[in-house]
Amino acid sequence: MKKFTYLLLFNIAIAFSQAGAPASPYYNGFNWTLTGTNLKNALATKITTTHTNFLTYTPGVWNALKQVDLDPTNTANVLLVYGWENGTDGDVTNDRTRDKDNNGGTNGQWNREHIFAQALGNPDLGQDGPGADAHMLRACDVQRNGTRGNKLYAAGSGNSGNVGANWYPGDEWKGDVARIIMYMYLRYGNQCLPTYVAVGTPVASDANMLDLLLQWNAQDPVSQYEDNRNTYLGNASNSYGQGNRNPFIDNPYLATVIWGGPTAQNRWPTVFLSNADFILAEDITVYPNPANDIVNIETNISVDEIDIITINGQVVQQIKSPVLNNNTYSISNLPKGFYFLKVSSGSQTVTKKVMVN
Helix, strand or coil, rough: CCEEHHHHHHHHCCCHHHCCCCCCCCCCCCCCCCCHHHHEEEEHHHHCCCCCCCCCCCHHHHHHHHHHHHECCEEEECCCCCCEECCCCCCCHHHCEEECCCCCCCCCCEEEEECCCCCCCCCCCCHHHHHHHCEEEEEEEEEHHHHHHHCCCCCCCCEEECCCEEECCCCHHHHHHHHHHHHHHHHHHHHHCHCCCHHHHEECEEEEEEEEHHHHHHCCCHHHHHHHHHHHHHHCCCCCCCCCHHHHHHHHHHHHHHHHHCCCCCCCCCCCHHHHHCCHHHEEECCCEEECEEEEEEECCCCCEEEEEECCCEEEEEEECCCCCCCEEEECCCCEEEEEEEEECCCEEEEEEEECC
């Protein structure tokens, strides 16, 4: 008797915001049935065409950060990216907050940290356009900013600091960093590729995106602080608002829809995204291939049906509503030959090829 196994890894998003729907009127009329590269391109167009107010690096960005980087618990202070405490260890470079007016270039003050380091852009981001985009710039302790310098982001744990020749932003900040880099990639394209600013394995569907950033986006959900700055900057009527939003703050799950990877926080449970009724080719892994006996199908989405089809179009097996059994489903005892495995979820399907020797 044939044995069918199928590995289902689906993380349920538990944090909701924005009343469970895309921000209105910013996203009114947007086509949320898009996936993959089509969604990426549509969002890139959206955040580019709505970016109507371009800030000056000085004084515009300084003033903007005094508005958008305010500590939600004490609006006399700004939050300092990469920081984690306030004076208990005697090292002010580790501070998490600082007086919002104590800014400048002197030790003990805060200045403007380029999350996407200015010199790592190709070409250099400069001090206007991408180099003065407040979605990317964050308040940071002067010395800690200098310590990060132009180091690439890399995997780590705990508080921020050096990881070999690279830089870990800290557990509290890694999601912020990932979402900013994703925004910069969509907004400025080839000038701001994620591979320029971080190290990791490129994802299958897009050699410019790194698995590390998708992991950070999933592991560190959006904070109220991120929401506050995104809402302010998204309103061009505000003194230092740009008019555009960072969609990955609005819903980190958009990164999952575009690039796959670990399932990120889904903040819009009332729209189609919450049902995972989309499939990207990279969401489905078939192994080993070629296979001698057992073929495994692994995915991170809910599957309704698996069809095994010969090269002549004959359906030799049809598995409807596959049931989880010890976290694995597999296909065995298939005759030698070439097959198509069609995996269906909702109205979406992906077909994979497999050879059985």
